[in-house]
Amino acid sequence: MNDRFTISLLLDYYGPLLTDKQNDIMDLYINNDLSLKEISEITKTSRQAIYDIIKRCDKQLGIYEEKLAYMEKDQKRDSDIKVLISKIDTIKESVKDDDIYNSLKELNEYIVRTF
Amino acid sequence: MNDRFTISLLLDYYGPLLTDKQNDIMDLYINNDLSLKEISEITKTSRQAIYDIIKRCDKQLGIYEEKLAYMEKDQKRDSDIKVLISKIDTIKESVKDDDIYNSLKELNEYIVRTF
Numbered sequence: 001m002n003d004r005f006t007i008s009l010l011l012d013y014y015g016p017l018l019t020d021k022q023n024d025i026m027d028l029y030i031n032n033d034l035s036l037k038e039i040s041e042i043t044k045t046s047r048q049a050i051y052d053i054i055k056r057c058d059k060q061l062g063i064y065e066e067k068l069a070y071m072e073k074d075q076k077r078d079s080d081i082k083v084l085i086s087k088i089d090t091i092k093e094s095v096k097d098d099d100i101y102n103s104l105k106e107l108n109e110y111i112v113r114t115f
Numbered sequence: 116m117n118d119r120f121t122i123s124l125l126l127d128y129y130g131p132l133l134t135d136k137q138n139d140i141m142d143l144y145i146n147n148d149l150s151l152k153e154i155s156e157i158t159k160t161s162r163q164a165i166y167d168i169i170k171r172c173d174k175q176l177g178i179y180e181e182k183l184a185y186m187e188k189d190q191k192r193d194s195d196i197k198v199l200i201s202k203i204d205t206i207k208e209s210v211k212d213d214d215i216y217n218s219l220k221e222l223n224e225y226i227v228r229t230f
Contacts, residue, residue: 016182067131
């Protein structure tokens with residue numbers, strides 16, 4: 001089983017591929033941090049069935065990431081963006097012209113807003 | 116039914132979620148541009164079954180994009196990257212210092228390579 005943080009991230013990426021019922025239960029378990037017993041009471045479903053659903057969802061989310069790797073790609077992109085911003089900062093520090101300096105500052109603000 | 120170009124793009128994004136058999140048939144149909152009759156002969160499967168598989172895959176790929184929208188997000192990102200590159204070009208054109216000019220040129224080359 002993946003840890004809760006990883007499952008929570010995977011749900012952001014692949015949750016839409018799960019059923020509404022699966023999403024509801026994963027939401028109670030992961031985002032509201034409820035116990036199996038509490039979820040069982042709320043959903044009027046046996047504790048064992050809840051456990052099976054969570055286990056199956058965890059596995060399914062892992063398969064989606066294995067096949068599509070969108071979480072991995074996004075994490076790589078985020079780190080590439082950080083490199084880009086630091087490259088622009090480096091250039092900015094050696095700029096003497098105020099207008100160019102401000103344009104590069106605005107450029108980094110644009111990147112943070114957009115990507 | 117989506118046009119062949121759209122299906123080809125959708126396959127790049129969500130093909131890994133189809134079965135091997137579905138991928139093989141979609142590859143023959145979309146990327147090798149074979150007719151239903153030709154695919155039917157190659158795969159020793161009835162023309163009707165081939166048609167059904169293609170129709171089902173097309174629908175399924177559309178559902179994946181509707182739910183996950185990774186193609187749409189990538190297209191938006193590509194256009195954001197183009198805007199970013201043109202912003203850097205604009206700054207570059209008003210730079211007088213050769214070193215800064217070259218750094219900005221390298222920055223754009225980095226962006227094209229990375230994103």
